[in-house]
Amino acid sequence: MITFAFYLFAVLITGLFLVTVMSKNVLYAMTSLAAGMVLISGLFFILGADFLGVVQLIVYVGAVMAVYAFAMMFFDLSRDVEERHDKPWLIFLLGGGIALTLVVMFAAPIMGEAVHALYPPVAGATNPQAVGLVLFTKYLLPFEVASVMLLVAMIAGIILAGKKMEISLSAMDEDILPDTKENA
């Protein structure tokens, strides 16, 4: 059953992500990305990392995707994006090469059977409980730092995106637009 689920998810995720990177349409790409992420959270659940799966759903599929969606609206991307590709074969050669080496590497039996768990899950606790115990003890300081980082990022996002909000680009005439084409 788990085997089946894994393969199913694996195939779907791969397919969806391929769509994400190959599609010319932003909307398709974003949608398939979101779908792929949902399926990844599925894998997390299979792995028993329930809390992580939930976070994945909330943060990624929820928050991040929403931000992307808002951002997309700023750019006029309803039509297909046009991209110039000089050497498509090179890209796939590189990607394929890395994929191949990684696969070869991981296909070999993983070494390090003698690895000792630093923070084993607390016996009898559910996954969220166990995570909480480790996160708020051993990783308290990184956790706090991460929270500060998120705060900084939030403020930064607002400031950056919100600058000169009073000027509306779409309401301007073509000729008084800031120097766009010349600088490009």
Add this chain to the structure above:
Amino acid sequence: MENYVYIALFAPLAGSLFAALFSQRPKALVTGVVTSTLLFISFVASVILLNHVHHEGAVHVTLMDWISAGDMSIPFGFNIDQVTAVMMTVVTLVSTVVHVYSNGYMDHDKSFNRFFSYLSAFVFSMMVLVMSDNFLGLFIGWEGVGVCSWLLIGFWYHKADVTRDVNPSISPSWAANEAFIMNRIADLGMLVGIFLIYWNIGSLQYADVFAAVPSMNHGMLVTIGIFLFIGAMGKSAQFPLHTWLADAMEGPTPVSALIHAATMVTAGVYLVIRANPLYSAIPEVSYFIAVLGTFVAIFAASMALVNRDLKRIIAYSTLSQLGYMFAAAGLGAYWVALFHLAAHAFFKALLFLGAGNVMHAMDDELDIFKMGGLKKAMRWTYLYMGLASLALAGIWPLAGFFSKDTILEAAFNEHTYGIWLVLWFTAGLTAFYSFRQVFLTFAGDERYKPLGFHPHEVQKYVLWALSPLAILAVIFGWFKEPFMEFVTQFLPAYEMSEHTEHNVVILTVVTTAIALGGIIFAWMRYYKGLKRDEKVEQSLPYRILLNQYYIPILYERVFSKPYAALSKVFWEDVDQQVVDATVDGIASVIQESGDSSRKIQTGNLSDYLKLMSGGALVLVALVLFAAMQN
């Protein structure tokens, strides 16, 4: 006695420093007086030491440690034995006379004070040279006299360089540098000798070294002997390092008298005498020294035959007499060499100082062809120079007769008849050139008159100051026996064989005969005045002699100029074009590779990402490869 040693040694230094205080002031008579007085004190102390050594034996003092590193330990130690005492007395005596003389001679020179400072510094260095009890101490003096000689030859440094045709010495500063550098070449030889002694014997003290000589490997002794002699050759201007001495005549005349006749140039002879245990053990080197000395004797005398420069003639004669001394020392007659050294110091200094008087009278004109008939104006100088020349020629009963005659006897005694013959012939040449010079200067027609010179005798006190030298030039030879007894307490005695004893009268007669012959020949040719013979003067041998066998020019062509040219090549072609260009080449390769790889920097992020992933691929592949290796 220690105090006398220090007084003798440091009085000249004190004088020098005192004079140095006034070096930039205008002439202050006090410097001359003080330095002369201190020199006299040094002389008195030396005489006291001589007397002490005569009665009670050698004095040894150690002032302090100088260099001490590893196993090497070199003190400032002074040893006053018979040889040293004689040298000290001779040096301080001649120096005192020269100092007093210089008060008159340098009267009008604006650097009067500086001159006395240098001159006394020279005496100090010379005292260190003769008094040291080890080879490195000797080397201090050795280099010290070299520097003082450099300073004093170049005393009139402001004169400009001229061509060799105008002045064969080019300029005082040129001559000074030549002297210093040539001496340095020899000093390197000496330094190598010192190193050899140190690493083979482990000490540089004379006492230790000479005690170790008998037990040493003969080949090593020969090597040491050769290298030390190279040092001696430079200081005593032996062929082929002789050219500097004649050029050194650019210095003031008192300097020529003191340094380049009486004292410094005899340092080489002193070294050989001092190292007599070494040289006695290596007869082949000693024989070479004798032969070289003999060669220099005739070689220098031949150049003196035709020269027209008053001082250069005396310089060549000095060179020739140094050859005699080396011949004596090389033949093993060390005390004879020392005896001739002392006698020569007196009469040669006298000769030079007399020449100085003439120069003064003639406004620094040195060409004897422009003089003549000076005896009227300069009676006393004529007497002094005549006496000194007689002594130099070796006429009985003057000093030169005894000393030179003994050298010839020694040559005969050793059955080295070739050496004897050459030295004998040279005695004739010596007599001829000495009197050629005396007659051309003082006798005959007054050729200076049309040139507008007004010669006059020098100050009285200067003449009085010369009298000790004149007296010694006459009587010193009479003390041959006591002198021999005294110095052979330390030096090996030199016994004449029966055979020589038999022939001694004949030898004396023969030697005196050729000397007289030389004088008579000079009298015939020059007493009545100068008769120039164009044909002779144009002849090849004459020109060769006049140009010092073309050796200075040869040196310039073979050493100086190629050295300068090679230096230029090294700098401009090798250093800049090869060595530095290689460095800059490497730098420009790096720069150009950077310049060409600049194209990668397209500014397009996409290209960078491609490159980055290429790099990532390589890294991952490397990891994989490394994993497969294990």
Add this chain to the structure above:
Amino acid sequence: MNDILSVLIFFPLIAGILGLVVTEKSIRAYGISVAAVEFILSLWMWFAFDPANAGMQFVKRIAVVPDFGISYYVGVDGISLFIVIMATLMTLIGIIALNIKKDLKNMILTLLFLEVAMVGVFVSLDAIIFYLFWEFSLVPMLYIIGAWGGEKRLYAAVKFFLYTFAGSLIMLVGMLYVAYVYQQTTGSWSFALTDWYSLVLIVPVQKWLFWAFFLGFAIKVPMFPFHTWLPYAHGQAPTVGSVILAAVLLKMGTYGFVRFSLPMFPDASVMYITPVAILALIMIVYTAMVAYAQKDMKQVIAYSSVSHMGVIMLGIFAMNAEGISGSVFFMLSHGIVSGALFLLVGVIYDRRHTKLMSEFGGLASVMPNYALIFGVMLMASVGLPLTMGFVGEYLSLAGFFKISPVMTAIGGTSIIFGAVYMLSLYKRSFFGPVTHEANKALKDLDAKELTALIPLVAIVIWLGVYPKPILQPIDNSVKALVSFMHEKAQTPEAKNTIVVSKRTKEAQ
């Protein structure tokens, strides 16, 4: 008292930082007083130094990165003591003689920072700290040449920096490898020199490490054929830069050989005596000839430095106490003498704004005091006995004579060639008639210049006549070094070549 070295290192640093707020007017007085205090502190260190003790003194060790064995570890022995004192002295003299108008404040502060680096290099006993100071010394010098130099100052400064930097990077690799080997052998990391000394390396490893360190030091010395940065640096640097460069910075290279190469790689050092000596001989003869061909007074002295450093190298590779003591002493005398000569050239450059010998002639008549002091330094430079130059040169050559008489004889030609180029410089500039109008009214040395130069003259003569107070502590430490090398040497060849002096043997 044990902290004297830290005080010596950090006092100029703090003073330099504080100096930022001193006004331009009073900066000279400030600089002189700081340098003077530093110099007096270094003299105090000498006073407290125990000359009979051959080992490290005033040792201070504070772990900085214990996991990697990096520590702040300083100490002096007889070898480094006097180089430190010379560094403080030459900084003081350099600041006193300073004669620039532009950015005086920056210059003085830079010199103070340079002093930190110089003192630091010579007292460091930890390779990392040593390396830090070693590299740090480049920066102020780069600034001095680049900001106050002559026409081609940027080229010269960059060349100086990159060249020496490239060499020292290779040395750094060598250091890291030594530390790695140490870790492999003992199981713990250490960069302390005293720990490294106890490490016995096998001969093939020694060979490689010897050359790695050699490159770093040889470029600094600078040995032929790595010497070409030096003439540019000297030619373009302002006077004070040349003084410090010649007096102290070059000594870092030779000091490195004594401190690192010899005790750490005794076998390799013995093995490579011949190639190193050949390079040294080329340095001596070739650069002496190049010096003779120069037209610029300063370049003559710059090349003469290279030539003299060749003799120092010979002395170091003599492998006996005579030679090494001599070369350490020669480092000091060369520092004082060449420093003084550069100062003297600076004096004439200030007056005439040229250093070409053809522009001068007859200076002895116009500037007698100047000529006198130049003459004394010239004689010290050509190694006249009873000046400081002789003792070191003589001992270095005497020491190497044990290794090879023939090579010593060739190296000894430095006394001839030295005389040739120095005397020709003196003749061309000081003798002869005064030919240029501009030279007729030149002023002799003023009070400031005399204050800077007279102490140097006094030292040159004092240590020439009585070198014992300095030579003895040096010799003690060197003897200990030599006997240590002898014990550590593995190959019989090295055992035979490294000669322990008889006195040391008796003492044992």
Add this chain to the structure above:
Amino acid sequence: MITLNHYLILSGLLFAIGLVGVVRRKNLLMLFFATEIMLNAANLAFAATSSYYHDLTGQMFAFFIIAVAASEVAVGLGLLILLYKKYGSINLDDFTIMKG
């Protein structure tokens, strides 16, 4: 039986896909998507390792990666908007002012 290797291979593949996207995309927004794929691939590998070794450290790392990703998106998109406002384009080929 699904082993750790399966997950790791999957994660490797996803990572490669992300990489292809990063290299291939010229539109910056699309490029951002590709980076998200790469981050997710890494998260997956962490979670899998954590689960198979019974060690929560992997999951901790995944959390922090998610946090970083969230911040990155916020700041990155802010910058992107600014860029668009200034130049009117988010196509990489239009930005080559750093050409050397």
